Amino acid sequence: MTVNLLDFDGESLTAWFAEQGEKPFRAKQVLRWIHRSGVADFDAMTDIAKSLREKLKAKAVVAPPAVVSDKLSDDGTRKFLIDVGNGNAVETVFIPEDDRGTLCISTQAGCALDCAFCSTGKQGFNRNLTVAEIIGQLWQANHALGAVHGDERVISNVVLMGMGEPLANFENSVAALKLMLDDNAYGLSRRRVTVSTSGLVPVMDRLGDECPVALAVSLHAPNDKLRDQIVPINQKYPLKELMAACQRYLDKAPRDFITFEYIMLDGINDTDAHARELLALVRSVHCKFNLIPFNPFPGSPFKRSPAERVRRFADILMQAGIVTTTRKTRGDDIDAACGQLAGQVQDKTKRTAGRVIPLKEARS
Numbered sequence: 460m461t462v463n464l465l466d467f468d469g470e471s472l473t474a475w476f477a478e479q480g481e482k483p484f485r486a487k488q489v490l491r492w493i494h495r496s497g498v499a500d501f502d503a504m505t506d507i508a509k510s511l512r513e514k515l516k517a518k519a520v521v522a523p524p525a526v527v528s529d530k531l532s533d534d535g536t537r538k539f540l541i542d543v544g545n546g547n548a549v550e551t552v553f554i555p556e557d558d559r560g561t562l563c564i565s566t567q568a569g570c571a572l573d574c575a576f577c578s579t580g581k582q583g584f585n586r587n588l589t590v591a592e593i594i595g596q597l598w599q600a601n602h603a604l605g606a607v608h609g610d611e612r613v614i615s616n617v618v619l620m621g622m623g624e625p626l627a628n629f630e631n632s633v634a635a636l637k638l639m640l641d642d643n644a645y646g647l648s649r650r651r652v653t654v655s656t657s658g659l660v661p662v663m664d665r666l667g668d669e670c671p672v673a674l675a676v677s678l679h680a681p682n683d684k685l686r687d688q689i690v691p692i693n694q695k696y697p698l699k700e701l702m703a704a705c706q707r708y709l710d711k712a713p714r715d716f717i718t719f720e721y722i723m724l725d726g727i728n729d730t731d732a733h734a735r736e737l738l739a740l741v742r743s744v745h746c747k748f749n750l751i752p753f754n755p756f757p758g759s760p761f762k763r764s765p766a767e768r769v770r771r772f773a774d775i776l777m778q779a780g781i782v783t784t785t786r787k788t789r790g791d792d793i794d795a796a797c798g799q800l801a802g803q804v805q806d807k808t809k810r811t812a813g814r815v816i817p818l819k820e821a822r823s
């Protein structure tokens with residue numbers, strides 16, 4: 460059976476090479492060709508013996524998922540639609556800034572968690588992405604951005620913050636994270652790789668143990684009553700447990716703070732009283748806040764908080780000494796802004812019967 464070498468992290472590739480009777484340093488060489496040089500053709504791996512190349516051609520492929528479309532926004536944001544088979548497509552977004560280039564990667568086709576404000580959640584859930592489909596987004600973006608030759612690093616930061624809940628696809632997300640951190644693959648710093656979770660408490664502990672990277676938590680509400688409604692996973696892991704998990708994570712994290720993401724929904728979670736309630740909630744967790752102006756999408760019952768409201772909310776947090784940023788709305792003209800990562804998903808939960816856009820229409 461042919462295997463896709465993009466499905467292996469460094470350790471599992473070495474194990475697979477051992478099964479083929481090959482030495483560990485060969486696996487390292489191939490890993491570097493695939494991920495550092497972006498090479499998919501074994502014949503182009505010039506320092507690999509011809510006999511091994513022939514063996515690899517017979518037993519393996521390097522098969523990234525295909526890019527269906529590639530759109531550039533006026534502000535430089537670039538959105539890739541990635542084909543993940545069976546009529547499903549996910550989105551990957553590159554956000555260039557003065558001092559960094561951030562790639563936002565998807566980990567699931569759709570999402571089962573159904574947060575009330577989220578365009579992805581409204582599409583339902585199809586399946587977990589494979590390691591090849593997750594790391595393949597970085598592989599493809601590097602190609603598209605011309606970053607596979609030379610030393611210049613166009614993508615300096617990666618966030619697992621696209622479609623899906625990364626901790627609900629733990630094994631595959633962690634294998635992809637390990638490749639991002641591996642010096643023989645992408646060599647990114649742990650501090651520049653961020654997992655964003657809606658708060659799967661037991662899996663946050665696992666991440667801290669197995670692959671500690673920077674952590675962002677989608678908080679979005681200062682009390683259980685409201686969070687139960689807009690982030691339904693809260694009914695399973697309420698705020699007290701979530702805050703305790705954040706404290707535990709900080710013991711292992713490469714950064715000394717958690718980033719709390721907070722979407723600003725007009726009249727729902729954006730009052731002065733909500734801000735003060737948040738201060739009491741996060742008292743024991745060293746954190747930063749990232750306020751996200753909501754991006755309305757068709758059928759959504761919410762509105763974006765007015766800019767003045769967002770400023771006032773941020774002021775209350777900052778006056779209490781919490782570093783607070785407000786996310787610039789980027790890529791509006793190509794629907795690449797946060798919460799708009801729609802892609803196309805064949806919903807297996809039947810939550811959205813009749814709303815799926817066939818992939819061939821997306822291509823046209």
Ligand code: SF4
Pocket residue numbers: 570571572573574577578579580581621622623624657677
């Ligand atoms: S916000 Fe995240 S966890 Fe919630 S439905 Fe959307 S993708 Fe899923």
